[in-house]
Amino acid sequence: MSLFAIGVGGSGAKCLEALCHLHACGLLQNGSDQPPRLGTFLVEPDQQSTLRARAQTAMDRYDKMRSLLGNKAEHFARGELRNYGTWSPLSNASGAISLDQVFPKAVLRTQASGLAALFDCLFPPEEQSAELDVGFRGRPPIGSAVMSRISLASEAQTGQWQQMLSDIQAAAGAGDTPIIHLFGSVFGGTGASGVPTLGQMLKTWLAELGLTRVRVNASLLLPYFDFEGQGQEGTGVHAEARNFQLNTDAALQYLRSSGTSCFDHVYLIGSDIKARYGFSIGGRSQSNAAHLVELLAGLGLRHSLQPASQPGYAYVLSRATANQISWNDIPDHEIVGEGLSRGARFAVAWLNNFSLELDAAQKLSMGSFLSGAPWARQFFQPSGKATGTQGGRPSIRSTEELNLKSAIDAYVETLLQWLNQFSSNTGSGFNQELFTQSLLQRNPNYDNALDRVVKGSARPTREERQDMVEDIKVQMDKLTPEDIPHNGVAGLADTLWTLSF
Amino acid sequence: MRSTQYIWLGLTVLIGILWVFIIQNWIFLNLFSALLGQNLNVFLPQISSPSFTILWISCTIALLFWIFTTLNGKPRNAAEVKSMQPRWWISTILLVLLGWLSQLFFTVLIWQIQSASPVEGSGVNYYPLPAGGWLLVMVFVVLNVLLLFWLPTLLASPRTYRFVVPGAVRLLGGR
Missing domain, CATH: 3.40.50.1440 (Tubulin/FtsZ, GTPase domain)
Known part of the structure; x- marks a missing residue:
């Protein structure tokens, strides 16, 4: 469609x-x-x-x-x-940036004086001459x-x-x-x-x-x-x-x-x-x-x-409570709530954890990185060789993979910023029960807890202690090759997206 | 913790028990009796068994502590996972030292404290273990620590700590 x-x-x-x-x-x-x-x-x-x-x-x-x-x-x-x-x-107005340039009065007066008078009647002089390069x-x-x-x-x-x-x-x-x-x-x-x-x-x-x-x-x-x-x-x-x-x-x-x-x-x-x-x-x-x-x-x-x-x-x-909006007020809230919740949790987990892990991996040998990150072997070559592939898995240092990571970082930062803005920008005395705004921002602290990112009914029904990025890493490590159709950064992002909710 | 890890943990603990209480004694008796002095009927029940039992108990406690800590840990990143590696090494070194100390205690110190001689008529208040025997028991202490601590932690470290034990990436890191 x-x-x-x-x-x-x-x-x-x-x-x-x-x-x-x-x-x-x-x-x-x-x-x-x-x-x-x-x-x-x-x-x-x-x-x-x-x-x-x-x-x-x-x-x-x-x-x-x-x-x-x-x-x-x-x-x-x-x-x-x-x-x-x-x-x-x-x-297409030949460079005109004001109303009297779009409708030149001299031309109007010559060709249709009534229209010129109507123009003067509808638009005061300051509106006629206002520069429209900042909008209307x-x-x-x-x-x-x-x-x-x-x-x-x-x-x-x-x-x-x-x-x-x-x-x-x-x-x-x-x-x-x-x-x-x-x-x-x-x-x-x-x-x-x-x-x-x-x-x-x-x-x-x-x-x-x-x-x-x-x-x-x-x-x-x-x-x-x-x-x-x-x-x-x-x-x-x-x-x-x-x-x-x-x-x-x-x-x-x-x-x-x-x-x-x-x-x-x-x-x-x-x-x-x-x-x-x-x-x-x-x-x-x-x-x-x-x-x-x-x-x-x-x-x-x-x-x-x-x-x-x-x-x-x-x-x-309409909304149920006068000074508050919650997931139940969002149309089709079960599906929309899950989708946005997945997006927010993915954004936090990716930007504030997985992306930082991939950055840290650039400074270590692959063996040393894997000893703390067994999940990474599912997506990247365990040998860490810069060229060639092993079982279809690219090197964690490959330029192609790093470019994709940067592109995901850039988009996810935009998503996180948007979620943060609409979570904080509610108006005086108005409360939103959708997201925890303070958690929707980039930070270098390797965020682990995901349980508070989403509030209310769109929050996954997991125990607080089991709703962590580390739990996702454990799940990734347990997947069979058949569960991971794609390798590299794309496979990692795809798997994280699936496991984020 | 994966179900296969529970199985490996159970198996390695069982193998450890068989090793400490049966196989090791059999090896001492049948393969290295010449290195362990003239009185194996004294050495095995009064020196080797209690000292290696203490090492087994220590390794089991360390293993349980390791499993409990890693099972409940919530590391934020690979660096935090790897920060457990020095702890593992310290545990292992302490276990080896404890094992050697235990050998020294049951071979020499306990008899001197009691002012008794393990071998009647020998005239010395310690077990007269030859130099080769000392070397053998020291190597066996290291072997015991490998079998009772390294192997179960290698095969049963849970969650993201799966590869933190030395050798794990090389031995288990394939997909």
Whole structure:
């Protein structure tokens, strides 16, 4: 199955970051053994956006890890991911970075003076001249005006959309039922203007091509954060938290009247308890930490993979306790809880133990290392020779293996950082009973205890004393060669993934 | 601990008992009697048996302590596992020294403390063990420690301590 996720704006980028990690945890499966292919595409006018860069980093690292893993893993990181890149709606506006450059008033006055007057009426001077290289500054009307100029038919012929749209066509033509899922907030600027506009354009484009099997869904984020502080006098037009509710009301009204022309299903996710982010106009300074709401938005795509037995257009969620979220509040919590729990425990065990062990092994003879790490002989040559293989096992010092280890380290660090952020970034007076945030960080202390990494019902039902990395090493040592289809770092990561839960 | 390790532990302990209490005495009596002095009827029951019994008890206690420690250890990494290696060597050296001391005690010291002679009419208050006999019992003490401590710890060290005993990687490290 092919899935195409389009993140619009900063919150959309954060949702793609969450989606990448959900995919890595095997949570975008639709029941079949074959993991789906996930294509990701970012729509972001803010080319300096930290949020975009963070999502891009997660996807690039996952992609690099997957390409180095190849077919050498049965369970770990099976899902294929293709990142189609980032596209800016301002990229085809001949270098224009403000609204009055996108819609030159001199030209408007000459060709249609009424339109020029309407333009002046809709957009105050400061909005007309505001530079949009940091995004649409929390103003959906600016974004809508820019976005409405896009022609998907012409974008499909050239540019960054081309590859994704042709892949959608190819997947639909091959009898697949592709799903396009858009992500973005409805209370800011870029997402609020971009998501409905792009949804409608995609629906129209698909209808014109007769691709009626393709579904277009969206996860729309309602307000879930506030700003600490606000813009100064010289900041210019900027997003203001007091406008979030107004923007949301307008977006929901639009969805009520015209939503079905944009999306087949909509997932509305927000939070009454707001996380607090430092004020930012956009660009590099906007480094909002990951939030649980973005995970829930990503799970919207997972929900849409279920057989379409549940009728309904808009899906909403709630939680059991006012000031707390636990696994029981997460949709499909038994499977999602296990997947995320496995991911978190794997990340801690890998980064804070196995990876350090492999580093330490570089400074010892293999015999000396094995005397303290019998599990390693299952994956690496006991002789430790730098070249050749013995029973298919590579050397622990092989450059290829070390490159793969570095790629896994890099991706797992991203995963751990994301888990840490959404575990800590809950909002004032709000408590999460999902993970122990303090344990979700890289450290050189060879973490052994895994029992407290996950809280609540998603924690494996093992005794505390038997839920340690050392227990996993003992289990690895007991496996027969038939239980370990792949050797080397790939086999080690794959086996650790299986034994992590 | 694996089930095969329990079996190896049981087997090596059984072999150790047979060795100390039957086979070793038979070897002394039938193969090395010339090296052990004229009075084997005194040496075997009053010197060799009690001294090697003490060594057997010591090795068994050390073995149980080793198994208990490794079974309950939760090492975080290979370096922590390997930190048990010096302890193993210290235990082994102490057992060998204890074995030699035990031989000295039952051959010489106990008779001098009691002011008695093990061999009537010999005129000396110690067992007159020839130099070759001393060398033989010292080698047998080392053999006993290998059989009663090294072999069971080699075959039955549990969990990640499986290869920490000297020789384990070479002898058991294949897959």
